[in-house]
Amino acid sequence: MSTVKLTIDNRQVEVEAGTTILEAARSVGIKIPTLCAWTERNHTPGACRVCMTEVEGQRSLIAACVFPVAEGMVVHTNTEKVRQARKMVVELLLANHPQECNFCVRNGSCELQKVAEFVGLKQVRFEYTKFPKEGMIDRSSPSIVRDSRKCIECHRCVTVCEQIQTVSVLTPAHRGSDVKVVPAFDLPLIESNCVACGQCILVCPVGALYEKDDVDAVWKALQDPTKHVIVQEAPAIRAALGEEFDMPAGSLVTGKMIAALRRLGFDKVFDTNFTADLTIIEEGNELLKRVKEGGTLPMITSCSPGWIKFCEHFYPELLGHLSTCKSPQQMFGALAKTYYAETAGIDPKDIVSVSIMPCTAKKFECQREEMKSSGFQDVDYVLTTRELGRMIKEGGIDFVNLPDEDYDAPMGEYTGAATIFGATGGVMEAALRTVYAVVTGQNLPSLDITPVRGLEGVKEATVEVGPLGKVKIAVAHGLGNARKLMDLIRDGKADYVFIEVMCCPGGCISGGGEPIPTNNEIRVLRSAALYQDDGKVQKNRQSHENESVKKLYDKFLKEPLGHKSHKLLHTKYVQRGTDVPHKKAE
Amino acid sequence: MKAEDNELLKEFSSEQVEQLNKIINKYKGKPGGLIPVLEEAQVALEYLPISVQKKIATGLNLPLSRVYGVVTFYSFFTMTPRGKHTVRVCLGTACYVRGGKAIYETLEKEFGVTEGETTPDRMFTLETVRCLGACGLGPVVVVDEDVHGRVKPSKVRELLSQYK
Numbered sequence: 146m147s148t149v150k151l152t153i154d155n156r157q158v159e160v161e162a163g164t165t166i167l168e169a170a171r172s173v174g175i176k177i178p179t180l181c182a183w184t185e186r187n188h189t190p191g192a193c194r195v196c197m198t199e200v201e202g203q204r205s206l207i208a209a210c211v212f213p214v215a216e217g218m219v220v221h222t223n224t225e226k227v228r229q230a231r232k233m234v235v236e237l238l239l240a241n242h243p244q245e246c247n248f249c250v251r252n253g254s255c256e257l258q259k260v261a262e263f264v265g266l267k268q269v270r271f272e273y274t275k276f277p278k279e280g281m282i283d284r285s286s287p288s289i290v291r292d293s294r295k296c297i298e299c300h301r302c303v304t305v306c307e308q309i310q311t312v313s314v315l316t317p318a319h320r321g322s323d324v325k326v327v328p329a330f331d332l333p334l335i336e337s338n339c340v341a342c343g344q345c346i347l348v349c350p351v352g353a354l355y356e357k358d359d360v361d362a363v364w365k366a367l368q369d370p371t372k373h374v375i376v377q378e379a380p381a382i383r384a385a386l387g388e389e390f391d392m393p394a395g396s397l398v399t400g401k402m403i404a405a406l407r408r409l410g411f412d413k414v415f416d417t418n419f420t421a422d423l424t425i426i427e428e429g430n431e432l433l434k435r436v437k438e439g440g441t442l443p444m445i446t447s448c449s450p451g452w453i454k455f456c457e458h459f460y461p462e463l464l465g466h467l468s469t470c471k472s473p474q475q476m477f478g479a480l481a482k483t484y485y486a487e488t489a490g491i492d493p494k495d496i497v498s499v500s501i502m503p504c505t506a507k508k509f510e511c512q513r514e515e516m517k518s519s520g521f522q523d524v525d526y527v528l529t530t531r532e533l534g535r536m537i538k539e540g541g542i543d544f545v546n547l548p549d550e551d552y553d554a555p556m557g558e559y560t561g562a563a564t565i566f567g568a569t570g571g572v573m574e575a576a577l578r579t580v581y582a583v584v585t586g587q588n589l590p591s592l593d594i595t596p597v598r599g600l601e602g603v604k605e606a607t608v609e610v611g612p613l614g615k616v617k618i619a620v621a622h623g624l625g626n627a628r629k630l631m632d633l634i635r636d637g638k639a640d641y642v643f644i645e646v647m648c649c650p651g652g653c654i655s656g657g658g659e660p661i662p663t664n665n666e667i668r669v670l671r672s673a674a675l676y677q678d679d680g681k682v683q684k685n686r687q688s689h690e691n692e693s694v695k696k697l698y699d700k701f702l703k704e705p706l707g708h709k710s711h712k713l714l715h716t717k718y719v720q721r722g723t724d725v726p727h728k729k730a731e
Numbered sequence: 732m733k734a735e736d737n738e739l740l741k742e743f744s745s746e747q748v749e750q751l752n753k754i755i756n757k758y759k760g761k762p763g764g765l766i767p768v769l770e771e772a773q774v775a776l777e778y779l780p781i782s783v784q785k786k787i788a789t790g791l792n793l794p795l796s797r798v799y800g801v802v803t804f805y806s807f808f809t810m811t812p813r814g815k816h817t818v819r820v821c822l823g824t825a826c827y828v829r830g831g832k833a834i835y836e837t838l839e840k841e842f843g844v845t846e847g848e849t850t851p852d853r854m855f856t857l858e859t860v861r862c863l864g865a866c867g868l869g870p871v872v873v874v875d876e877d878v879h880g881r882v883k884p885s886k887v888r889e890l891l892s893q894y895k
Contacts, residue, residue: 313794318803329799330781 151218158214165189166198166209166220177222178231178263180238180256180350181299182210185664188304193238193297195260197230198222206230231264240271242351243294249352254661256350257297285333287512288341288357288505289657293325296353302326302345309650310624312455314339326353338458338723340624342451342648343505343657356505356658359526360536366497366526367410374497375413375485376406377477377556380421380567381503381653382530384674388660388667389534390544395670397678400549405537406501407550415485416552417500418559420476421566421575423697424448425688427714428470429580430705432643436613441465443619443634443641446572448472450510451648451657453718455624460631461720466644469715473566474500474507475516477556478523479713484701485556493519499526501533503567503656506648515716529658558693561592561679561686568672569622569652570597570604573645577608577618578687585611592686598676600651600668602626605641618643623650735789738782750775751783755790764791765801769808778812814849814856816894819873823862826869830884834870835859837884841891854895 147162153170160169168184170177181193191211198209201219206227209220221227239261246252276294283291300317303326307313314328314337328337346354366374387396406414432444447453447468456464471479477500482493500507504527510516511524528536537544552558562578565571574594581589596606597620604620619641621627627646633639649656654671655663679686688694702709739748754771758764768787773779779802788795802808820826820835842850842857849856865871868880872890879890 307794307796313796316794316796316800318800320804320806329784329795 149214149216149218151214151216151220153220154222160214162214164214166200166207166212166214166218167196169214170198170209170220170222175222176263177209178260179210180260180297181301183299183301183304183348184210186304186309188301190300193299194234195231195264197227197234199224199227228264232266235261235264235266236269236271238297239266239269241274242297243276244273245295245352249295250355250358251349251352251661255352283333284357285335286339286341286357286509287335288508289334289339289343289346290355290357291334292353292355293327294353295351296326297351298324298326299350300326301348301350302354305344305348308625310340310342310344310455310648311628312338312340312342312624315345338721340451340454340458340648341506341509341657342624344649346505346657347655347659347661347663356529356532357508358532359508359528360532360539363499363526363528363536366499369497371495372497373412373491373495374410374499375415375481376411376499376501377415377417377420377474377481378402378406378501379417379474379503379507379653380564380571380675380678381656381659381671382501382533383564383678384567384654384671385503385530385659386534387544389531389537392545393670394667395674397674397682398544399678399682400551401544401547403552404547404550405540405542405544408542408547409536409540411499413553414550415477415481415556416559417473417477417502418563418566419556419691419693420473420480421563422560422688422691422694423476423714424470424473424566424572425562425575425579426694426698426705427476427710428468429576429583429688431468431470432576432580433583434706436642443639443644444468445644445646446576447716448566448572449506449646449648449653450504451506452624452627452646454506454509454721455627455648456631457719457721458723459628460635461722463631463634464718464720466634467718469717471516471714471716472507472510473563474502474527475510475523475716476714478511478516479518480556480697480701482519482521482523483713484697487701488555493521496521497526498524499528500524501530502527503530503653503659504649505529505657507658518713529656530660531658534660555693555696558691559683560688560691561683562688563691564678564683565675567653567675568598569600569647570594570620570645571652571675572647573597573618573620573643575688576643576645577610577616579689581608581610582687582689584613588687593680597645598672600665603629616642618645620645622647622652624648735786739786742780742782743776747776751786752790755787759790760792765793765798766805769798769802773808778809780810784810811847812849812853814854816854816875817856817858818891819858819860819863821861821863821865821869821871821873822859823866823869825862825866826871829869831870833884834872834882834887837887838872841887855891 148159149162150159177196180195182189189210191208196209197206199221200207281294303315306315315326318327366372383399387398403414445466481498486493508527511527516523562575574597597604603626607615607617610616621630651668655668736748758768784798788798822831872879872882
């Protein structure tokens, strides 16, 4: 690779040819403000014009994020002209932005606020746009709210939806000052193929995309003395919630999280990990049954509701490959209002079942028609990690200094196999540990199955499982990667037995409900926290070692894939079809 | 003709749908085919409603959102039927002060439609423009290619009668 020498702010810089001014400046510690750029995914549309710099010999100011360096180029990032231009750009953006910062969901984590601070903005001299009271906020989805008033047209959401998730719901439409990001035909989100993954929320620099807030409904339930309010938390919450309180990314805060939930007034604090272990027992047995009886293979995991909806829209003819197991959240919900209600002697109609999820699609999932096997809506409310963070703050709880507390019985025990569900590859690893033990009668030589860990898009491995011989498996995270595997299956070219798919890149630890920012560096740290929970904290590391799950089978379910399991823990899928055709993954 | 074309047949003749299928097949699998398909489809069908955009998206294997984004970006494309004649009222400064707005309002009342819309009988599409460079003739109304100067609200009906 040839290199280029240039001068930035009187400093000699040598970088690879083709580097942008922005990257070159960053490489020597010179900061240039950006807003539309999302460099981790090479999204630099040059749209916001905040990254203005002066390049000698150029007639006008240059957007640093898109302009490549050249030999001998002389760049100035901090002249009067540059500073004034950047101020003006931000001033104009703010003049066309609702003045609602104080109660905006992104107050404090807003990139527009940060950029305004960066450029030293002291006033907005222009008249603020008056937005109509109605019609610009789309609340149709149970998961995601779109507020087009706040959109600054950076189009990061379009990129993540189209290129990473290959769902392609959002598009820039119309022209000039009328441009706005919308689903096709400006239809409400609920009428589109949106899978509710919420990755658009994670990349939105402002408050134009956010989770539908269910905090008030949960407060109301907690205040109601006639209700018995219980809560479950997904594994990914304990690896990320600390970030909402400025703890370093990767802090494992299980004990503090439990303590905080008790202080908020939940009557019982249980764990989704309990039903993650249960999922492994049911799903493992389902896999063995399919292998033995010649059922549809490869079987694909079904924990991730965004992935399920994606499959229902884009691969309806392949729904038979999905495991019929409900997700751990929904298994928990169905058991809470049957098994737990029975054990505790509480009328299920008085139970309010809340779940804390890293996921916006879970809000959609809990409202699905199929998720009422207890005779009631199995899970009543889903809160994201961010919503729980806000509740804890609102409740006046000093999270960082809370003592560690432990889960309630009987739905609070878990193994290391359950906790790694939160990272890509985790369900596969957990399943293989138990399947191997069931088939061979002994433990895997090493419980760490490292080829399925990490952020590579599609991971493959072959495991020797006693009499079953070589078992080929694959793991995909992010729907673009899932699509690659689905196309192989459709074309009859997939020789896998078992596939794990997680909707979000990195798995649940970077779900659409997780703390902002979420990037690859943070994904690695959050995953590491879960592997630490598995390898160092938990006594048992295999789902079939969970004593509470054994008790559940003894006292209530009787056997895996049995009559009760079938009624409460397994589900059916819907052929949704799509207006958007199949797109071959590249 | 396939069952999926039923939606299209509510609005278009079977010949038109056949033509649309031909246009799509001509560009299928070719990169950059979307704009020529939209262009030719609009010539054949006169406008590009949702049903046509869905058909094109499926045919070219493109996300529906992309098709919609392109259709709304280019002013040449229209999602609503256009009238046989296009009536443009100038609302530039000169025409405006000489009564352009009153002309526009008269036309709105006469047609029963507002800017950008087409009369139910598909005879006229009403549009406004900002200055045609014929300020000396203001207020100006342009019907198709014909420029009419010094138009008075009372003469609007008479003017339109030439275009029935």
